[in-house]
Amino acid sequence: MTEKLMDEARAMILRDLHEWTVLHDPDAITRSFSFANFAEAFSFMTRVAFHAEALDHHPDWSNSYNRVVITLTTHDAGGLTEKDIELAKLIDMLAV
Numbered sequence: 001m002t003e004k005l006m007d008e009a010r011a012m013i014l015r016d017l018h019e020w021t022v023l024h025d026p027d028a029i030t031r032s033f034s035f036a037n038f039a040e041a042f043s044f045m046t047r048v049a050f051h052a053e054a055l056d057h058h059p060d061w062s063n064s065y066n067r068v069v070i071t072l073t074t075h076d077a078g079g080l081t082e083k084d085i086e087l088a089k090l091i092d093m094l095a096v
């Protein structure tokens, strides 16, 4: 199983993901994205979904019209792992 990120490694990685906010209960990161309209938002979600499926790591998310809120955590590990970081970086690339 993928292990939870700890201490310095975790702090260093999270510094690079400065657009994401760290949550503590559960241990997770969250970011809100806004798009021109629903079609753009849903197209983004579709692209993220295919990558998430390929990674076998899935976002907790919600969508309201042009806004998508994504929370990443590893349920199996009870907190943030490398898999969340990998998916967050991918999501950041897909959002631009």
Ligand SMILES: C[C@H](O)[C@H](O)[C@H]1CNC2=NC(N)=NC(=O)C2=N1
Pocket: 056, 057, 058, 059, 060, 072, 073, 074, 075, 076, 077
């Ligand atoms: C069996 C399968 O690999 C697991 O259930 C995966 C699927 N996707 C997952 N996604 C997330 N975010 N956390 C998990 O623990 C997780 N587990």
